[in-house]
Amino acid sequence: xxxxxxxxxxxxxxxxxxxxxxxxxxxxxxxxxxxxxxxxxxxxxxxxxxxxxxxxxxxxxxxxxxxxxxxxxxxxxxxxxxxxxxxxxxxxxxxxxxxxxxxxxxxxxxxxxxxxxxxxxxxxxxxxxxxxxxxxxxxxxxxxxxxxxxxxxxxxxxxxxxxxxxxxxxxxxxxxxxxxxxxxxxxxxxxxxxxxxxxxxxxxxxxxxxxxxxxxxxxxxxxxxxxxxxxxxxxxxxxxxxxxxxxxxxxxxxxxxxxxxxxxxxxxxxxxxxxxxxxxxxxxxxxxxxxxxxxxxxxxxxxxxxxxxxxxxxxxxxxxxxxxxxxxxxxxxxxxxxxxxxxxxxxxxxxxxxxxxxxxxxxxxxxxxxxxxxxxxxxxxxxxxxxxxxxxxxxxxxxxxxxxxxxxxxxxxxxxxxxxxxxxxxxxxxxxxxxxxxxxx
Amino acid sequence: xxxxxxxxxxxxxxxxxxxxxxxxxxxxxxxxxxxxxxxxxxxxxxxxxxxxxxxxxxxxxxxxxxxxxxxxxxxxxxxxxxxxxxxxxxxxxxxxxxxxxxxxxxxxxxxxxxxxxxxxxxxxxxxxxxxxxxxxxxxxxxxxxxxxxxxxxxxxxxxxxxxxxxxxxxxxxxxxxxxxxxxxxxxxxxxxxxxxxxxxxxxxxxxxxxxxxxxxxxxxxxxxxxxxxxxxxxxxxxxxxxxxxxxxxxxxxxxxxxxxxxxxxxxxxxxxxxxxxxxxxxxxxxxxxxxxxxxxxxxxxxxxxxxxxxxxxxxxxxxxxxxxxxxxxxxxxxxxxxxxxxxxxxxxxxxxxxxxxxxxxxxxxxxxxxxxxxxxxxxxxxxxxxxxxxxxxxxxxxxxxxxxxxxxxxxxxxxxxxxxxxxxxxxxxxxxxxxxxxxxxxxxxxxxxxxxxxxxxxxxxxxxxxxxxxxxxxxxxxxxx
Numbered sequence: 001x002x003x004x005x006x007x008x009x010x011x012x013x014x015x016x017x018x019x020x021x022x023x024x025x026x027x028x029x030x031x032x033x034x035x036x037x038x039x040x041x042x043x044x045x046x047x048x049x050x051x052x053x054x055x056x057x058x059x060x061x062x063x064x065x066x067x068x069x070x071x072x073x074x075x076x077x078x079x080x081x082x083x084x085x086x087x088x089x090x091x092x093x094x095x096x097x098x099x100x101x102x103x104x105x106x107x108x109x110x111x112x113x114x115x116x117x118x119x120x121x122x123x124x125x126x127x128x129x130x131x132x133x134x135x136x137x138x139x140x141x142x143x144x145x146x147x148x149x150x151x152x153x154x155x156x157x158x159x160x161x162x163x164x165x166x167x168x169x170x171x172x173x174x175x176x177x178x179x180x181x182x183x184x185x186x187x188x189x190x191x192x193x194x195x196x197x198x199x200x201x202x203x204x205x206x207x208x209x210x211x212x213x214x215x216x217x218x219x220x221x222x223x224x225x226x227x228x229x230x231x232x233x234x235x236x237x238x239x240x241x242x243x244x245x246x247x248x249x250x251x252x253x254x255x256x257x258x259x260x261x262x263x264x265x266x267x268x269x270x271x272x273x274x275x276x277x278x279x280x281x282x283x284x285x286x287x288x289x290x291x292x293x294x295x296x297x298x299x300x301x302x303x304x305x306x307x308x309x310x311x312x313x314x315x316x317x318x319x320x321x322x323x324x325x326x327x328x329x330x331x332x333x334x335x336x337x338x339x340x341x342x343x344x345x346x347x348x349x350x351x352x353x354x355x356x357x358x359x360x361x362x363x364x365x366x367x368x369x370x371x372x373x374x375x376x377x378x379x380x381x382x383x384x385x386x387x388x389x390x391x392x393x394x395x396x397x398x399x400x401x402x403x404x405x406x407x408x409x410x411x412x413x414x415x416x417x418x419x420x421x422x423x424x425x426x427x428x429x430x431x432x433x434x435x436x437x438x439x440x441x
Numbered sequence: 442x443x444x445x446x447x448x449x450x451x452x453x454x455x456x457x458x459x460x461x462x463x464x465x466x467x468x469x470x471x472x473x474x475x476x477x478x479x480x481x482x483x484x485x486x487x488x489x490x491x492x493x494x495x496x497x498x499x500x501x502x503x504x505x506x507x508x509x510x511x512x513x514x515x516x517x518x519x520x521x522x523x524x525x526x527x528x529x530x531x532x533x534x535x536x537x538x539x540x541x542x543x544x545x546x547x548x549x550x551x552x553x554x555x556x557x558x559x560x561x562x563x564x565x566x567x568x569x570x571x572x573x574x575x576x577x578x579x580x581x582x583x584x585x586x587x588x589x590x591x592x593x594x595x596x597x598x599x600x601x602x603x604x605x606x607x608x609x610x611x612x613x614x615x616x617x618x619x620x621x622x623x624x625x626x627x628x629x630x631x632x633x634x635x636x637x638x639x640x641x642x643x644x645x646x647x648x649x650x651x652x653x654x655x656x657x658x659x660x661x662x663x664x665x666x667x668x669x670x671x672x673x674x675x676x677x678x679x680x681x682x683x684x685x686x687x688x689x690x691x692x693x694x695x696x697x698x699x700x701x702x703x704x705x706x707x708x709x710x711x712x713x714x715x716x717x718x719x720x721x722x723x724x725x726x727x728x729x730x731x732x733x734x735x736x737x738x739x740x741x742x743x744x745x746x747x748x749x750x751x752x753x754x755x756x757x758x759x760x761x762x763x764x765x766x767x768x769x770x771x772x773x774x775x776x777x778x779x780x781x782x783x784x785x786x787x788x789x790x791x792x793x794x795x796x797x798x799x800x801x802x803x804x805x806x807x808x809x810x811x812x813x814x815x816x817x818x819x820x821x822x823x824x825x826x827x828x829x830x831x832x833x834x835x836x837x838x839x840x841x842x843x844x845x846x847x848x849x850x851x852x853x854x855x856x857x858x859x860x861x862x863x864x865x866x867x868x869x870x871x872x873x874x875x876x877x878x879x880x881x882x883x884x885x886x887x888x889x890x891x892x893x894x895x896x897x898x899x900x901x902x903x904x905x906x907x908x909x910x911x912x913x914x915x916x917x918x919x920x921x922x
Contacts, residue, residue: 050834092760145769158727377508380508
């Protein structure tokens with residue numbers, strides 16, 4: 001359900017938590033670790049007769065290298081294609097026949113498997129998950145058919161989004177060293193050429209219980225979850241922890257600019273700046289800056305570019321959650337007959353205003369209010385709860401941090417916002433991508 | 442069921458949302474319960490109070506105390522079906538409600554609501570216009586009078602109208618760059634023809650350029666009337682208090698013209714005596730996106746739930762026959778599904794998917810074969826029970842959010858169904874036997890005279906698709922649908 005929301009919304013929601021303490025208390029969240037190192041986090045919530053399980057594996061496209069780009073995502077697909085007890089197609093058939101459904105996603109940082117089920121079906125869900133984590137079978141025929149699915153997924157993503165088309169190339173320029181430089185879906189030539197042995201190597205390296213965090217929320221009891229995790233998950237042996245990602249993006253030494261040719265009715269502009277990772281000391285100030293610039297029709301960029309100057313038909317800003325330093329993104333589409341350089345310049349004017357004059361107390365308070373209501377929205381559903389708890393565990397170093405977040409936000413001052421804007425919104429730190437109709441001469 | 446997708450960092454949320462919504466919604470609102478034979482924990486619609494005010498406005502109040510939020514949703518039967526030939530008029534009218542009212546300008550409204558963290562918007566579909574606001578419960582006495590002014594006292598600011606119209610003109614051009622965004626408009630036009638359900642909701646460049654601010658005012662006066670409208674308030678509040686507020690703020694809402702719709706008489710629905718193909722050419726396409734379908738059912742159809750059970754098997758979940766054949770077995774696509782889109786007086790049925798250009802015919806043939814299999818082989822008892830369990834098990838989370846419940850209540854009013862949809866859901870799901878399934882398939886799932894809409898590279902597929910029926914071709918960049 002929560003997956004239907006925009007990712008932007010979800011991520012905003014995750015980051016503010018003042019009243020989490022009023023609604024869900026720290027002591028309502030229970031956690032324990034199995035002997036094989038798998039961490040289990042449980043939140044009982046009996047509002048509907050359903051529950052979910054979120055299994056976060058700490059592997060994503062940042063763990064890949066050229067030649068196997070996109071493999072994390074491909075692997076995610078293969079996790080649905082048969083194991084020992086439940087052969088090809090059986091995972092989905094058994095789960096759906098019991099009233100459950102499932103999903104999964106791969107990001108640059110994580111691969112996450114999610115099941116949504118009536119709580120009476122919980123045991124079979126554990127059986128299905130344990131079978132594929134312990135005994136995944138890689139069937140040759142399924143590998144080939146899934147390769148076709150992924151090529152279709154790549155094509156449809158690029159075909160149906162100008163942004164995606166541009167972003168793949170901007171990331172490739174902004175990152176010189178770090179594996180964030182390729183898209184999660186991977187390069188087409190790599191997709192066409194992975195071998196089954198690449199998949200097996202990946203499974204052995206990353207799909208260990210000690211490389212996973214499990215969150216269960218909904219109509220369950222801690223006691224029952226303990227019983228089932230001991231029975232199904234604890235027997236899966238631990239493995240040598242995977243090698244950490246050691247590549248570090250060096251400081252950018254000057255502005256990078258690039259053009260992408262596509263037959264579009266008006267130019268798309270994407271500006272990105274390098275910023276630190278989630279949970280770093282500047283993260284909260286950057287997150288609030290992101291909201292001040294792009295969240296809502298009264299935000300700085302919407303108001304200036306769309307409403308007042310009418311230079312753009314859309315604009316948005318974004319910082320992803322990431323384990324390594326990532327990017328602050330500003331994306332806009334030109335209004336009719338507006339050239340991209342005019343729009344780009346107007347974006348910088350707004351950034352410069354913050355660098356020079358800072359932001360108002362009213363704006364700070366607005367952001368706090370918006371994040372609070374957004375957080376309540378995340379907490380409306382058992383899926384929002386599981387996802388938020390898991391994200392804090394992974395990105396902030398412990399789900400307990402969720403309960404410290406209000407204090408972290410309170411600490412942020414208008415001066416901090418001004419300072420981070422000046423620190424990161426530098427010309428030498430930015431990469432600019434323009435997507436437009438370019439005539440070859 | 443949008444399974445196994447990539448979580449892109451960032452704005453590709455547009456694509457992501459599309460991929461996800463590809464599956465969202467069609468598995469319907471199924472009912473809650475546990476799998477057959479196990480302990481039952483039936484999901485029922487939470488208690489609510491319904492009343493009709495003196496001016497005829499219908500109101501639903503439902504208390505839900507899990508989070509300190511309130512959701513207000515107002516629905517007015519002022520959707521694109523009322524556009525007549527001014528496509529986009531209903532859409533622009535609903536947008537213009539947020540351009541200022543008696544006591545605030547657009548900018549003041551945005552500053553105020555954004556400051557409080559309110560999520561608010563208007564949206565329009567074929568049937569209705571909707572105003573929604575979601576906010577912290579402590580602010581209900583601030584928000585309620587604002588919503589009242591938006592709905593009852595809009596000023597239709599001329600300058601803001603001009604700005605929005607200009608932006609919309611470009612958006613209409615841009616959406617043609619994204620096949621996934623325009624398929625719905627092409628399909629509905631091809632299915633409904635001149636009937637109002639065929640009207641493209643956002644209009645076309647030609648119709649929008651001809652619409653004036655005066656048109657909006659007239660449309661508002663003719664179609665926004667309390668006696669035909671509904672407001673649902675769901676969330677963390679006390680009913681008597683909110684009831685008083687609703688009476689205070691909305692009791693004075695009066696229709697600006699006489700009761701009854703001012704729209705033109707509804708045009709007749711088309712019938713199809715043969716198969717037809719609409720090929721929308723996009724020269725630079727690398728994939729073909731398609732729908733295969735015909736006219737379907739209205740939302741209040743008594744067999745609605747039974748139809749959803751069968752559709753779950755055909756194309757409503759990951760293991761559905763369509764997804765299993767086209768995606769899992771053949772690797773042709775990222776997803777294939779089928780859906781009944783049901784409106785107040787009619788609807789559509791369609792099978793939909795997409796595949797890369799060179800595999801277009803293979804995918805279309807397979808989709809048609811799967812539909813044929815439903816008629817030839819029918820469904821067996823085991824598959825039926827699986828689908829029944831699935832639809833029941835996936836139901837409760839569809840109504841977890843305040844907004845979901847508010848939309849359900851307003852939909853009941855607009856589409857003409859009641860809470861027995863929820864409360865008898867389990868019974869209706871379980872009432873589908875193998876025999877009944879046969880009847881449902883024969884009655885509601887098409888077998889002949891299928892209608893095809895394809896968006897793709899014409900030069901590669903033009904000749905090959907003639908075998909499906911009489912071909913009409915359009916250029917995607919050409920105006921309209």
